[in-house]
Amino acid sequence: MAEVERVSYRVGDTVILDDVSLSFASNRFNVILGPNGAGKSTLLKIATGLLEPTAGTVRYGERAVSEYAAPALARKRAVLSQRVELAFPLDVEDVVLMGRYPHYGRTPSKRDREIVSRALDIVGMTARRRQRYTTLSGGEQQKVQLARVLAQIWNYDEPREPKYLFLDEPTTSLDVHYQLHLLDVARGLLGYECTVIAILHDIAMALQYGDAFFIMDRGRLAYETRDAAAIPVELVERVFRVRASRVVDPSDGQGLWRFML
Numbered sequence: 001m002a003e004v005e006r007v008s009y010r011v012g013d014t015v016i017l018d019d020v021s022l023s024f025a026s027n028r029f030n031v032i033l034g035p036n037g038a039g040k041s042t043l044l045k046i047a048t049g050l051l052e053p054t055a056g057t058v059r060y061g062e063r064a065v066s067e068y069a070a071p072a073l074a075r076k077r078a079v080l081s082q083r084v085e086l087a088f089p090l091d092v093e094d095v096v097l098m099g100r101y102p103h104y105g106r107t108p109s110k111r112d113r114e115i116v117s118r119a120l121d122i123v124g125m126t127a128r129r130r131q132r133y134t135t136l137s138g139g140e141q142q143k144v145q146l147a148r149v150l151a152q153i154w155n156y157d158e159p160r161e162p163k164y165l166f167l168d169e170p171t172t173s174l175d176v177h178y179q180l181h182l183l184d185v186a187r188g189l190l191g192y193e194c195t196v197i198a199i200l201h202d203i204a205m206a207l208q209y210g211d212a213f214f215i216m217d218r219g220r221l222a223y224e225t226r227d228a229a230a231i232p233v234e235l236v237e238r239v240f241r242v243r244a245s246r247v248v249d250p251s252d253g254q255g256l257w258r259f260m261l
Contacts, residue, residue, distance in 0.1 A: 001023055001024065001025075001026045001059075001060075001061060001195075002023070002024040002026075002047065002058070002059070002060050002164055002195060002197065003021075003022070003023045003024070003058070003059045004020055004021060004022050004023075004043070004046070004047055004056070004058050005021055005056055005057045005058070005059065006019055006020070006021050006055065006056040006057070007019070007020045007021070007043070007046055007053045007055065007056030007057070007058065008020070008053060008054050008055040008056055009039075009042055009046065009051070009053050009054050010054045015219055016039050016042050016219055017039045017042055017043060017046070017053070017219050017220075018219045018220050019055075019056075019220070020039075020043060020056075020216075020219075020220065020221050021056075021221070022214055022221055022224060024047075024195055024197050024212065025195070025211060025212040025226065026162070026195050027190050027191075027193060027194065027195055028190060028195065028196070028211035028212055029186070029187055029190060029196045029198065029209055029210050029211045029212075030195065030196060030197045030198065030210070030211065030212045030213075030214065031198055031199075031200055031206045031209070031210035031212070031213050031214070032044065032197065032198065032199045032200075032214050032216060033199075033200065033203065033206055033213060033214065033215045033216070034215055034216035034217060034222075034239065035217070035239060035240055035241070037218075038216040038217055038218060038219070038239075039216050039218075039219040039220075040199045040216050041168060041169075041199065043216065044079075044166055044168050044197070044199055046058060047065075047166065047197065048065075048077055048079050048164075048166050049065040049066070049068065049073050049077075050079070052066070060076060060077070060162070060164065061162065071102045072102075074101075074102035074152065075102045075103065075152070075153070076153070076163060076164065077153065077163065077164035077165070077166060078099070078149035078150075078152040078153045078163075078164075078165055078166070079149070079166045079167075079168065080145055080146060080149045080165070080166070080167050080168065080170045081145075081168045081169075081170070082168060082169045082170065082172045082173070083138070083141075083142070083172075083173070084141070084145050086133055086134065089132045089133070089134050090132070090133050091129070091130055091131065091132060091133065092120070092125060092128050092129050092130070092131050092132075092133055092136070092144050093116060093120070093129040093130065095133050095144050095145075095148055096116045096119055096120060096144060096147045096148045096151050097112070097113075097116050097151070098148055099116075099119070099147075099148040099149060099150070099151035099152035100112040100115065100116065100151050100152070102152065115151050115154045116147075116151050117129075118154075118156070119147040119148075119150040119151040119154070120144075120147050122147065122150060122185060122188075123143040123144070123146050123147045123150070123181075123185060124143065124181070125140065125143050125144055125147060128140065128144075138173060138174070139174050139175060139177075139178035142170065142174060142178065142182065143178070143181070143182070146170075146182055146185060146186075149165060150185075150189075153165060153194065155189070155192045155193055155194055156192055160192055160193040161193060162193050162194075162195065163189075163192075163193060163194045163195070164194070164195050164196075164197065165186060165189060165194055165195070165196045165197070166197050166198070167186060167196065167197070167198035167199065167200075168198075168199050169199050169200065169201060170182055170198070171183065171200065171202070171205070172201070179202075179205065183198075183205070183209045186198070186209075187209060198210075203236075203240075203257055203259075204256060204257055207228040207255070207257070210228065211226060212224070212225070212226045213225050213226070213228060213231065215231070215235065215239060217238075217239045222235065222239055223235055228255070229246075229255055233245065233246060236257070240259070242259045242260065242261060243259065243260040243261065244257060244258065244259050244260075245257070245258050246258075
């Protein structure tokens with residue numbers, strides 16, 4: 001289990017996170033929601049060990065994240081951001097191989113290259129493995145980056161240790177097809193001792209994929225639940241500053257949200 005214990009973060013006199021404590025559900029799809037400026041990305045950076053909190057602790061199981069050496073932490077968790085820019089014209093396969101850097105010494109093994117091939121197959125990019133990464137569309141580049149983080153925390157056919165995949169608004173600027181594909185792949189990891197923690201802006205999509213929900217507001221945890229239907233309408237209206245209503249989709253009986261200013 002990944003736990004955030006009384007975490008705060010300040011820059012000068014500005015409080016960005018204020019005494020946040022939460023536990024992400026193991027082997028589940030955890031979603032962090034909130035408006036711009038709520039502290040979501042800062043929380044994610046601290047949870048991944050990329051940023052040191054002003055106060056508080058993050059733990060993966062019984063071990064504090066701060067106790068991990070960089071290579072061990074990289075084998076434990078991976079982070080997929082909105083967009084990763086590369087200055088060098090690397091082939092797709094070489095970009096995915098970057099995810100295996102924490103696992104090998106001077107040169108990748110046959111096993112490392114097999115994992116890269118499998119990761120490319122999972123995201124549907126095998127046919128592009130020799131293509132220059134910079135010539136791909138934005139959606140295709142994000143699929144390659146997803147393959148990279150899959151390769152980094154590969155857990156499919158080896159002794160399964162708990163791993164963590166963090167997604168920082170990974171579907172931003174992607175069309176619906178790529179959004180669904182990326183989130184489907186992420187959900188597929190849940191059966192392999194992998195916990196997914198994602199920041200998503202699209203509330204409807206978050207409720208479709210999520211198992212546990214954490215709503216941030218002005219640097220604090222405003223609400224958490226494992227039941228999407230339990231999220232109060234008045235809370236959504238207050239936090240997101242919109243008029244909101246929940247309706248039922250007659251095709252499957254699932255709840256949907258509608259928003260107005």
